Amino acid sequence: MELIQRIEGFTPKNDPRLLGKAEQLRPVLHYRVAGPMEAFVREETGDRPVSLEELPRRPLGPGDRICLDFGTHMVGRITLSLGSSGSHPDAPALFQVRLAEIRRELEEDPKAYHGWVSRSWIQEETLRVDELPARVDLPRRCAFRFLELEVLDTSPKYRLLLQEVRCVTESSADLSQVTPLSIGDGLLERIDRAGLRTLADCTQEIFEDGPKRDQRLWMGDLRLQALASYASFRSLDLVRRCLYLFAGTRFPDGRISACVFTKPAPEADDTWLLDYSLFFPVALEEYLEERDDPETLEDLYPAAMEQIDLIRARFTDGILPRPEDGEATFVDWCDGLDKRACAQAILLYAARHGRNLARRMGDREREADLTVLTERLEHGARETFWDPEQGFFVSGGQISIASQVWMILAGVLKPEEARDVMERSDAILENFPMQTPYMHHYYVSALLQAGLAEKALAVIRDYWGGMLEAGADTFWEAWDPAHPDGSPYGGLIVNSFCHAWSCTPVYLLRRCFSGSPQAKEAPQES
Numbered sequence: 001m002e003l004i005q006r007i008e009g010f011t012p013k014n015d016p017r018l019l020g021k022a023e024q025l026r027p028v029l030h031y032r033v034a035g036p037m038e039a040f041v042r043e044e045t046g047d048r049p050v051s052l053e054e055l056p057r058r059p060l061g062p063g064d065r066i067c068l069d070f071g072t073h074m075v076g077r078i079t080l081s082l083g084s085s086g087s088h089p090d091a092p093a094l095f096q097v098r099l100a101e102i103r104r105e106l107e108e109d110p111k112a113y114h115g116w117v118s119r120s121w122i123q124e125e126t127l128r129v130d131e132l133p134a135r136v137d138l139p140r141r142c143a144f145r146f147l148e149l150e151v152l153d154t155s156p157k158y159r160l161l162l163q164e165v166r167c168v169t170e171s172s173a174d175l176s177q178v179t180p181l182s183i184g185d186g187l188l189e190r191i192d193r194a195g196l197r198t199l200a201d202c203t204q205e206i207f208e209d210g211p212k213r214d215q216r217l218w219m220g221d222l223r224l225q226a227l228a229s230y231a232s233f234r235s236l237d238l239v240r241r242c243l244y245l246f247a248g249t250r251f252p253d254g255r256i257s258a259c260v261f262t263k264p265a266p267e268a269d270d271t272w273l274l275d276y277s278l279f280f281p282v283a284l285e286e287y288l289e290e291r292d293d294p295e296t297l298e299d300l301y302p303a304a305m306e307q308i309d310l311i312r313a314r315f316t317d318g319i320l321p322r323p324e325d326g327e328a329t330f331v332d333w334c335d336g337l338d339k340r341a342c343a344q345a346i347l348l349y350a351a352r353h354g355r356n357l358a359r360r361m362g363d364r365e366r367e368a369d370l371t372v373l374t375e376r377l378e379h380g381a382r383e384t385f386w387d388p389e390q391g392f393f394v395s396g397g398q399i400s401i402a403s404q405v406w407m408i409l410a411g412v413l414k415p416e417e418a419r420d421v422m423e424r425s426d427a428i429l430e431n432f433p434m435q436t437p438y439m440h441h442y443y444v445s446a447l448l449q450a451g452l453a454e455k456a457l458a459v460i461r462d463y464w465g466g467m468l469e470a471g472a473d474t475f476w477e478a479w480d481p482a483h484p485d486g487s488p489y490g491g492l493i494v495n496s497f498c499h500a501w502s503c504t505p506v507y508l509l510r511r512c513f514s515g516s517p518q519a520k521e522a523p524q525e526s
């Protein structure tokens with residue numbers, strides 16, 4: 001499934017007042033200096049360790065490669081200190097630097113990538129240095145754990161020396177300020193720590209989806225990072241800033257874009273996803289549950305309501321999504337998935353949050369209107385998508401886990417029905433397998449909502465724990481254990497291995513289970 005939307009002559013509608021408030025909320029970045037923990041040379045027979053102490057004196061000539069391991073995932077700017085050995089350098093040093101978030105990424109051949117996401121995201125730089133010694137700042141902020149330098153050429157008269165490599169890391173979340181989970185369960189504690197690091201590395205001047213790619217504010221990602229942040233770093237001003245950014249630059253008809261660029265200036269992308277725009281009222285309501293903030297409510301309430309109105313206006317009779325509405329819905333990177341049931345459920349889910357917002361605003365008329373809408377949507381969902389014989393929701397002839405999950409989160413089923421569906425969920429998992437931690441988050445939430453806390457916890461252990469076992473320091477954008485090399489983009493090399501929407505065990509473990517861990521309560525999904 002490719003996600004490429006392009007609107008000729010797209011000019012977003014900007015609201016300078018809202019964007020001005022977003023600008024005032026720009027956070028301060030924290031910096032820390034880090035260096036490599038180990039060095040090695042990649043060889044066909046395996047990695048050969050190289051002593052870090054000896055590295056500055058190790059002459060590197062054409063074809064030599066050296067790999068540095070910084071010990072964990074980091075985001076920052078890298079400086080190389082270079083020298084030479086032999087005669088005075090009589091030609092520029094030509095070398096390539098590759099950065100990799102995981103060890104596996106280094107095995108990939110960048111030239112072999114022909115996917116639909118730009119290859120320009122691959123973190124490699126070819127550099128030519130005329131004078132040695134030199135200090136070279138890599139031009140871009142990097143997301144990495146491994147750095148590999150390969151010498152392309154020096155000259156017969158000299159060799160290159162890699163004297164020092166350091167990284168100044170950047171994040172607006174301070175890892176040292178959050179106490180890691182301590183519940184006497186090693187695996188869950190490790191999952192929590194990797195989740196915290198994932199979130200911290202994505203918490204920059206905005207909530208980025210991934211610091212390697214796309215480095216951008218996406219609504220679906222923001223909603224989940226905000227939840228995880230409430231349970232950990234509590235970057236509430238940053239959530240607020242991001243909400244103002246979404247409301248401040250929109251499609252000309254008022255729709256909230258799926259993502260917003262912030263550099264050089266805020267600008268809505270010409271990509272629209274039905275579910276993502278509906279997460280705006282959801283995220284606003286959740287923010288207000290964390291903080292009493294009448295100013296933000298007043299500023300952003302109109303944009304929140306507009307999203308619900310614009311989408312119900314698209315649906316047949318205001319409640320039934322058309323095929324094109326399903327196609328405009330993201331849900332997961334799952335090819336061939338019919339998303340109409342999800343689209344309807346997510347409108348219902350957003351309408352329930354919208355009703356809470358209306359209540360906060362004291363907007364009685366709107367509250368009543370949304371109450372009617374939720375009743376109609378609930379009724380419509382049962383009529384159209386529920387198959388009582390099979391005991392599952394069916395969308396376009398498909399029984400997918402995504403449809404069950406969203407219908408349950410939207411509160412369409414009675415508690416005992418929801419439990420029955422989710423108890424049988426294993427039987428349908430293979431129909432349209434979930435591709436991402438994003439979809440798994442909602443799967444776990446639906447299990448919790450259905451009262452199946454143990455099963456929910458088992459999914460966290462297996463799925464996020466499986467990523468740790470496969471070598472994750474931070475959680476990945478996409479992970480299907482059955483296809484560990486899979487990519488939604490046509491090449492693992494452009495996958496993001498520190499992706500915000502994957503950090504939610506931080507929220508789930510801290511907010512939805514108590515210390516033992518045992519379910520305390522299901523997340524407030526509606």
Ligand code: RAM
Binds near residue numbers: 220
């Ligand atoms: C990708 C990113 C992002 C996600 C969108 C839909 O570009 O992974 O996180 O929200 O897709």
